[in-house]
Amino acid sequence: MSFAPVRLRRPTDGDGLPLNQLVARCQPLDRNSVYCNLLQCSDFADTGIAAEDAQGHLVGFISGYRPPQRPDTLFIWQVAVAPEARGQGLALRMLLALVARVAGDGVRYLETSISPDNQASQALFLRAFERLGIEHGTRTLFSRERHFAGEHEDEVLYRAGPLADPLPAATSKEPV
Structure with missing residues (x-):
């Protein structure tokens, strides 16, 4: 099976x-x-x-931020992969490349929130934590009843780290 070429880069306002x-x-x-x-x-x-x-179309994106109270942490807000680009490991490649980039800027921990029914995201982050060689823990971040009035599943916080210094070679193959 051959995979379509994809270029990873920093986002721009475009x-x-x-x-x-x-x-x-x-x-x-x-x-x-x-x-x-x-x-x-x-x-x-x-x-x-x-x-x-190869045509310059956006087929994947990860958004994140560094919480002001935890500047050593990268919180991954959202991971999106276009349907036609799925099944190629793109989400993991993007996540590991992003981690490699921010680790050089003092990030030591990763966080994300995932709803209990989102098995694909759970698998992605567990693979990334394994590849990075870091332990993780979970807790309910936002409750279905308390925060969403029963209209959205719980959001479970996954926190992992600390990141190794240096990171495993598999995370630093592509400059982005």
Whole structure:
């Protein structure tokens, strides 16, 4: 099986609208406003990564940020992979490349929240934690009843780290 070539790079403000359109195609991801996506691609570009195909179309994106109270932590907000780019390990490649980039800037821990029914995201992050050689723990971050009035599943926080110094070689193959 051959995989379509994909280039990983830092997001730019030109990715805002394509990101919004990509997320719309990646159900059940929560769609944000185009303005929010523009901010993710500009103000938060250092903690995001874009994947484009040979024609320059956005086929993958990870958005994240560093919580002000925990600047040594990268919180992954959303992982989107276009349906036509799935099954190629793109999400893991993007995540490991992003971690390699931010680790050089003082990030030692990874966090994300995943709903209990999202087995694909759970598998992705567990593979990444294994590849990075880091332990993780979980706890309910936002409760279905308390925070979502019963209209959304719990959001479970996954926190992993500390990252090794240096990172395993598998995370630093592509400059992004």
